Amino acid sequence: MEDDNKLSYFFLGLGLGVAVGVLFAPKSGAETRELIRNKANEGADYAKRRANELRDQASDAMERGKQTFTRQKDNLSAAVEAGRQAYRDATSQSSD
Secondary structure, three states: OOOHHHHHHHHHHHEEEHHHHHHHHHHHHHHHHHHHHHHHHHHHHHHHHHHHHHHHHHHHHHHHHHHHHHHHHHHHHHHHHHHHHHHHHHHHHHHH
């Protein structure tokens, strides 16, 4: 959640910086448009990198979750089988 706030503040700062830059820029219109285009591309690149990082983190978390689930399932299966075996042993001893 904190990363979302950072990203929001980044884009807010980017927008304000571009607005102030346009108002006070001593450059020509073509140069200013090029600057805006470059900054927008930088922002888009940052967003893509951040999205890829978040996707990788989510993928890692999913994989860890799957591994944990598989381990717990195997533990439960082993416990059930041990219970069945104990029941068979108990019933076979009482019939002897």
